[in-house]
Amino acid sequence: MKQTYLMLAAAFLAVVFTGSVLAQKQNFPSKLKDNQSQMVDTRIDNMGYWGKLAEQGVVPVAQPIPVAPAVYTGSLIEAKGVMGAKEDSPDVPVTDATNVTESENSIFVDPSDPDYVLNSNNSTSWSGGSVGTLYGANYFMSDDAGLTWGGSVQGAGGGNSGDPATAISLDGSRMYINFIHGNGGQGVARSTDGGNTWTSAVCGTPPGGWNILDKNHMWIDNGPISPHEGNLYVAWTGFGNSNDSEIEFVRSTDGGVSWSSHLNISSAVNAGSHNQGVNIQTGPNGEVYAIWTIYDGWPQDEKAIGFAKSTDGGATFSPAVRIIDNIRGIRNSGVNKSMRVNSFPVMAVDISGGQYNGNIYVTWTNIGVPGINSGSDADVYMIKSEDEGATWSDPIKVNQDASGLGKKHYLPWITCDPENGILSAVFYDDRDVSGSQVEVFCANSFDGGETWEDFKVSDVAFTPSPIPGLASSYMGDYLGISARGSKVYPVWTDNRNGTYMAWVSPYVTNNLPKPTDLDITLDDGTGAISLEWLFNNSKDFLYFNVYRDGALLGTTTDLTYSDDLPDYGIFQYSVTAMHDEGESVAASGFIQWGNPHIAADQNAVNVVLAPGETTTEILTLENTGELDLEYTIDTDITSKKDPKSYCDASGGCDEYISQVILGDINNSSSCDGYADYTDQSTVLNADETYDITIVNGNVYSSDDLGIWIDWNQDEDFDDAGENVVCEGDNGGEGTFSFTVPSNAVPGDTRMRIRIKWSGSDCGDPCGTTSYGEVEDYTVSVLGWLIVDPTAGLIEPGDSEGINLHFDASELTEGTYTADLNISSNDPDMAMMTIPVTLLVGEGILQVTVTATPGSVCEGEQVQLMASALGGNGSYTYNWTSDPAGFTSTDPDPVVYPDETTTYMVEVSDGSNTVNGQTEVEVDLLPEVCATPTGETEMCQDSPNSTYNTSGAVGALSYNWMIEPTSAGTISGGGDVGIVDWNMDFSGTATISVVGVNDCGDGEYSEELEVMIHATPEVTMTPFQEVYLNTPPFELTNGSPAGGTYTGNGVVDNMFYPEQAGMGIHTITYTYADGFGCENFAEEDIYVDDVSGIAEKEQYQFDVFPNPNKGSFVVSVHYAGTANLNLKVMNNTGMVVYRENDLAVSGNLEKSINLGDLSQGIYFINIYNDDINLLKKVVVRK
Structure with missing residues (x-):
C-alpha cells in the first residue's frame, strides 16, 4: 500500500507527490484520502503545514516503537x-x-x-x-x-x-x-x-x-x-x-x-x-x-x-x-x-x-x-x-x-x-x-x-x-x-x-601505483593468452602479480605475461604491482574462449490431424559449440493474427496501476490515464490456471479492480467468462487466479485492466472514469500447440529434444500456424525461427517429401521421393530447387547435387495443391589449406622439424608431403607435420599439406620451401711430436681457416705442451660456415718427456706402408746395440699388440699383422729405459 510520509519539520520530509493524467500535471490528490477530514497536499514538506495537520488529527506522526538491539x-x-x-x-x-x-x-x-x-x-x-x-x-x-x-x-x-x-x-x-x-x-x-x-x-x-x-x-x-x-x-x-x-x-x-x-x-x-x-x-x-x-x-x-x-x-x-x-x-x-x-x-x-x-x-x-x-x-x-x-x-x-x-x-x-x-x-x-x-x-x-x-x-x-x-x-x-x-x-x-x-x-584507499590499460589477447586456436599493460614505475616497485580468476599465476617485472587457458570458458585476469608498502589494486579484464552454438533443423514443422486427434513431434536442439548453450522458446501464434479494434477506456489517475505481473509480463508504470502495453505479452495454455498480480500505486480502500480477456477474439469483452477478475472495495490490487477456457481461440488476444475509485464493482471495460487508470496487454493462447520445455541449458556436444504437442480436439477444419522463436546465447544466431503448421481435416491432400541419403559428397546420387495422400488420388508433381536449376515432373526423381540444395515439390490433385520440401546437404571437398609454417632454413643432419597449418574449412584430417622424398620423411595426420630429415641430404626441399574428409582429398597447399645447407668439409693435417719443454704455439692446421680449437692444453687456439702433460692428446677443430652449419676434425698430438732427447736423435724409426690394411713393417736403425720394447695402441690409448726385448744392433725390421683389427688410427711405441719413440699409423680396410 502507498505510504503517507509525514513530519513536523520540512527539512525531514523530502517527498513530493504528483501525477500525470493525459499529459496534464496532477500535482496533488483531488479527493479525500481514507479517514481524512480535509485535503492534504502531499507535495508540501513544510513543518508548519504538517504540524497544523497533525494538531487537527488529519495526519499521524511516527510513534515510539520497540527497536531490536544492534x-x-x-x-x-x-x-x-x-x-x-x-x-x-x-x-x-x-x-x-x-x-x-x-x-x-x-x-x-x-x-x-x-x-x-x-x-x-x-x-x-x-x-x-x-x-x-x-x-x-x-x-x-x-x-x-x-x-x-x-x-x-x-x-x-x-x-x-x-x-x-x-x-x-x-x-x-x-x-x-x-x-x-x-x-x-x-x-x-x-x-x-x-x-x-x-x-x-x-x-x-x-x-x-x-x-x-x-x-x-x-x-x-x-x-x-x-x-x-x-x-x-x-x-x-x-x-x-x-x-x-x-x-x-x-x-x-x-x-x-x-x-x-x-x-x-x-x-x-x-x-x-x-x-x-x-x-x-x-x-x-x-x-x-x-x-x-x-x-x-x-x-x-x-x-x-x-x-x-x-x-x-x-x-x-x-x-x-x-x-x-x-x-x-x-x-x-x-x-x-x-x-x-x-x-x-x-x-x-x-x-x-x-x-x-x-x-x-x-x-x-x-x-x-x-x-x-x-x-x-x-x-x-x-x-x-x-x-x-x-x-x-x-x-x-x-x-x-x-x-x-x-x-x-x-x-x-x-x-x-x-x-x-x-x-x-x-x-x-x-x-x-x-x-x-x-x-x-x-x-x-x-x-x-x-x-x-x-x-x-x-x-x-x-x-x-x-x-x-x-x-x-x-x-x-x-x-x-x-x-x-x-x-x-x-x-x-x-x-x-x-x-x-x-x-x-x-x-x-590503496593509492599505490598500479598497472593500467590491461590488454588481453587470445589465440582462438590454442587458448594462448598474451597480457600487456602500462605502468609508471616507482622507486619502491618490486614486481607484478598476475592472477587468473583470483588465483596467482606468477610474478614478473616485465609489462607482458603469457598464459594458456585450461579449457573453454570465461576468465578474469588481474595484474597488481607489489611495492615495499604492499600490493596495489588490480588492473583487470575478462576474456572468453569458445562460444555456444545452436543447431536445429530449421525446416518447417508440418503436421496433419483429423479433428479430435493429438500427436507429438520432437524438435532436436544441439549445442555444437564449446560453452553451455542457454535457450528460451517463445511461441507466436500467427494464424488469425490481424489488427484488433477495441472500445476506448481511460481514467483520471490518483489511484493507478503501478505494476502488473502475469507470466512473462512484469510491467511497472506511472499513471497515464490509459496505457497501451500490447507490445508486452505472455503465453497461456488452454485449461491451465494462472495467477495475476495487480499493484495499485496509490491505494484507497474503496478502489475497485476489473480484468477482462477477449477469449474468442471478437474485439469485445462482453462474452461469458471474459471478466476474469471483478473485485470491489479491495484497494484495487491483489493476486487473483483465473483459468483459460478450453475453447479459447488460439492466438494473440487483448487483456484489459481497470482500477477505479468507488462504486463497489469492477465497472465497465469501456469508457472513462474520474479517477483510476486502464492498461491493455496481449496474451497468446496456445490451444493447439504446447511446447515443452520452453527454456533450458545444453552442455557442449549434447542435445535436447523439445516436445511439440499438437491437439486438434477443439479445432475445426483449417490451417493453423505458429512460429517457434528460439533465442539463445549463440553469438552467431541469437534468434532462430522455425515455422509450424497444423492442418486439420479429413482426407486432406498432403505430401511427405524425403531424400535418400540426406547427406552426400559432391556429385553423388540422391533419390528424391514425394509421397502424396488424400485428395482424389490422382496427382501431378512439379519439382524445383533452390538454388535454381532443377525441374522434374516425376514423383521420385534422381538428382546429383554439387552443393547443398533444397528441393521443393508442388503436388496437385486438380482441385487442391500442397507443397513440400527437403534439403540435401552436400559435403564438399576441403578447401585449400594455408601454406604451412615452420623452419625454412637449416643445416644438413638437423634434428626433426615441426610444421603447422591453420587448417582448411571442411577438413577432418590432413596429409603432409615432402619433396624430394630423398630429403626425409614427414608424418602427422592433424594440423601438425613432423619431418625426419635425411642426414645425407642438402639442397632445397618443399613442404605442403592437403585437407581430407569423407569425400576425399582437397587441393594441396602452396609449397613451403626449406633450404638445407650442406655441412662444411673440415680437415686437419697431422701434428709433429712435441716435448714438455716445447714453447706454446698457435694451432693452424685446421681447414677452412677461421674455426676454433679445443682439447687438453688448448687455450685461445694456442697449444701449451707443459699444461697438457706427457702423453697423447686429441685436438678438435670446429668450423661453422656463413649459414651457421658446423663440422669438425680431430688429430692427436704426442707430448714427450724432455729427457733422452740426445739419445732419440741417434735412432731412426719408421713404419711402412703407412697407411696400410693392418700389415706393416716397423723399421728401427741404431748405431749401437740395445733391447727395445714395442707396443701398438688404438686412439683411446688401449694396447692392442705388445712385444718386448727386441734386440737391435744397427738395424731392426719387425713385421706386424693387425688384420683382425678395425680400421682407424693406431700408435706404434718403441721404448726402453733410455728412449721413448711414438709413430702414428693409419689402418684402412
Whole structure:
C-alpha cells in the first residue's frame, strides 16, 4: 500500500507527490484520502503545514516503537582497495550527546588539509522517547581525520529547517552549510573562523504560505584551474512559486554574501509531474552540472534522470535533457524496511587531472536491472559520461553481491577523490543480515567506475525505524561520503544505542601505483593468452602479480605475461604491482574462449490431424559449440493474427496501476490515464490456471479492480467468462487466479485492466472514469500447440529434444500456424525461427517429401521421393530447387547435387495443391589449406622439424608431403607435420599439406620451401711430436681457416705442451660456415718427456706402408746395440699388440699383422729405459 510520509519539520520530509493524467500535471490528490477530514497536499514538506495537520488529527506522526538491539559485526575492513588490504576502522559518533537525534548527513573534506572534516546533519532535541525541539542543520568538525569531533547540535547560524549540504573553500578559509530556511526559502551559513561563529544569508526566496523550496543541494567550485574557482551553487525544487515543480538554481560569486536570482534549469525535460532531488557538481574547467529525478506521474517510483549544464559559471544553462529513461527507483515501492526511502540521483566529477579527468558519475538505486525494472532486488547502479554529459554509458552495478536474491542496497552517495580520481560510495545494505536489518557498505573503484569492490564499513547491523515524533517513516533521506588524498569519510545515521546518531568510519584507499590499460589477447586456436599493460614505475616497485580468476599465476617485472587457458570458458585476469608498502589494486579484464552454438533443423514443422486427434513431434536442439548453450522458446501464434479494434477506456489517475505481473509480463508504470502495453505479452495454455498480480500505486480502500480477456477474439469483452477478475472495495490490487477456457481461440488476444475509485464493482471495460487508470496487454493462447520445455541449458556436444504437442480436439477444419522463436546465447544466431503448421481435416491432400541419403559428397546420387495422400488420388508433381536449376515432373526423381540444395515439390490433385520440401546437404571437398609454417632454413643432419597449418574449412584430417622424398620423411595426420630429415641430404626441399574428409582429398597447399645447407668439409693435417719443454704455439692446421680449437692444453687456439702433460692428446677443430652449419676434425698430438732427447736423435724409426690394411713393417736403425720394447695402441690409448726385448744392433725390421683389427688410427711405441719413440699409423680396410 502507498505510504503517507509525514513530519513536523520540512527539512525531514523530502517527498513530493504528483501525477500525470493525459499529459496534464496532477500535482496533488483531488479527493479525500481514507479517514481524512480535509485535503492534504502531499507535495508540501513544510513543518508548519504538517504540524497544523497533525494538531487537527488529519495526519499521524511516527510513534515510539520497540527497536531490536544492534548486533556487533566487527570493525575490520577487508578489501584490496583499502591500504594494506585490511584496516581496523571503529565507528566514531560525531557527538557524545544522548539528548539529540541526528539524521541526513552531509560531509566535506578540507581541500587544504585532508585530516580536517566538516559534517552537518538534521538535529533535534530528544527526550529519550520522542523528538522535541527542531535545531535544523547543525555543524561538527574534526581536525584529526575523524577520530574526535567538536561543534554544536544547534543550527548553523541559528535555527533552520534542515536538509544540510556542506562545503569548504579551496584554501580552507571558509566553511559553508546550506539548509531549508525557517521561512520556507533557502539559506546558507558561512564561517571564516573555523566554525566558531556562523553568519546566515537567504539564497532562495520563500514562495509564501505553506509552500517551500525543497530537496536542496549545494556545491563549491574547488577546481584548481577553474576560472570560476570559489563560486557557490545551490539548487532545489520550487513548490508553490512561479517555477512550481521545477529545479531552481542560484549562485554566489562573493563567498556566500550575495546570491543571484532564481533560474529555472529543468523545464526543458517536460516532467509529467515534477522534478526533485537535485545534485550539483563542477568539472575541472569550471563546468557546472546538475542532475535530478524526473517524475512523469505521482505517486510513483523514480522514472528518469534529468541533466543540465553550464559553461559560464552558472550564469546560464543549456536546455535540460533526460540522460536515462525507463529506470525504476524505490520511492513508492520501498525496500521493506521501517523507513521511507528514495532514489534521488547523486553525482561526482573527476577533477584530479588524472586518467579519468572530467568524467561525470551518477548513481542511484534501481529495482532490478535498469530498463527491465523488475524483480525483488534493489541495487545501486551508476552511469558515467566521458564527454561532459553529451553521451552516457550503460548502467554499471556498484554493489557486487549476487543478483536475484531480493537483497536491498539503497540511499547511495558517491564521491570522487579530487587528488587521485578514486571513486568511493556509501549505502545501506542488507545482504548479510535479516530482512529487517541493514549494515553500511562502501565501494571503491580505481578504473573510472568500470569495476567496483564493496565491503562492510559499519561495526553493527541495526534495524531501521522511524524517529518518533517526526514524519511517519522518517529516519533521514540521505547518507554522506567525502574523500581527498585517499582519506575517505563515510557518514550515516543508525539507532544502535536507542538514539539516532551520526557515525563516521574513516578509511584510506590503496593509492599505490598500479598497472593500467590491461590488454588481453587470445589465440582462438590454442587458448594462448598474451597480457600487456602500462605502468609508471616507482622507486619502491618490486614486481607484478598476475592472477587468473583470483588465483596467482606468477610474478614478473616485465609489462607482458603469457598464459594458456585450461579449457573453454570465461576468465578474469588481474595484474597488481607489489611495492615495499604492499600490493596495489588490480588492473583487470575478462576474456572468453569458445562460444555456444545452436543447431536445429530449421525446416518447417508440418503436421496433419483429423479433428479430435493429438500427436507429438520432437524438435532436436544441439549445442555444437564449446560453452553451455542457454535457450528460451517463445511461441507466436500467427494464424488469425490481424489488427484488433477495441472500445476506448481511460481514467483520471490518483489511484493507478503501478505494476502488473502475469507470466512473462512484469510491467511497472506511472499513471497515464490509459496505457497501451500490447507490445508486452505472455503465453497461456488452454485449461491451465494462472495467477495475476495487480499493484495499485496509490491505494484507497474503496478502489475497485476489473480484468477482462477477449477469449474468442471478437474485439469485445462482453462474452461469458471474459471478466476474469471483478473485485470491489479491495484497494484495487491483489493476486487473483483465473483459468483459460478450453475453447479459447488460439492466438494473440487483448487483456484489459481497470482500477477505479468507488462504486463497489469492477465497472465497465469501456469508457472513462474520474479517477483510476486502464492498461491493455496481449496474451497468446496456445490451444493447439504446447511446447515443452520452453527454456533450458545444453552442455557442449549434447542435445535436447523439445516436445511439440499438437491437439486438434477443439479445432475445426483449417490451417493453423505458429512460429517457434528460439533465442539463445549463440553469438552467431541469437534468434532462430522455425515455422509450424497444423492442418486439420479429413482426407486432406498432403505430401511427405524425403531424400535418400540426406547427406552426400559432391556429385553423388540422391533419390528424391514425394509421397502424396488424400485428395482424389490422382496427382501431378512439379519439382524445383533452390538454388535454381532443377525441374522434374516425376514423383521420385534422381538428382546429383554439387552443393547443398533444397528441393521443393508442388503436388496437385486438380482441385487442391500442397507443397513440400527437403534439403540435401552436400559435403564438399576441403578447401585449400594455408601454406604451412615452420623452419625454412637449416643445416644438413638437423634434428626433426615441426610444421603447422591453420587448417582448411571442411577438413577432418590432413596429409603432409615432402619433396624430394630423398630429403626425409614427414608424418602427422592433424594440423601438425613432423619431418625426419635425411642426414645425407642438402639442397632445397618443399613442404605442403592437403585437407581430407569423407569425400576425399582437397587441393594441396602452396609449397613451403626449406633450404638445407650442406655441412662444411673440415680437415686437419697431422701434428709433429712435441716435448714438455716445447714453447706454446698457435694451432693452424685446421681447414677452412677461421674455426676454433679445443682439447687438453688448448687455450685461445694456442697449444701449451707443459699444461697438457706427457702423453697423447686429441685436438678438435670446429668450423661453422656463413649459414651457421658446423663440422669438425680431430688429430692427436704426442707430448714427450724432455729427457733422452740426445739419445732419440741417434735412432731412426719408421713404419711402412703407412697407411696400410693392418700389415706393416716397423723399421728401427741404431748405431749401437740395445733391447727395445714395442707396443701398438688404438686412439683411446688401449694396447692392442705388445712385444718386448727386441734386440737391435744397427738395424731392426719387425713385421706386424693387425688384420683382425678395425680400421682407424693406431700408435706404434718403441721404448726402453733410455728412449721413448711414438709413430702414428693409419689402418684402412
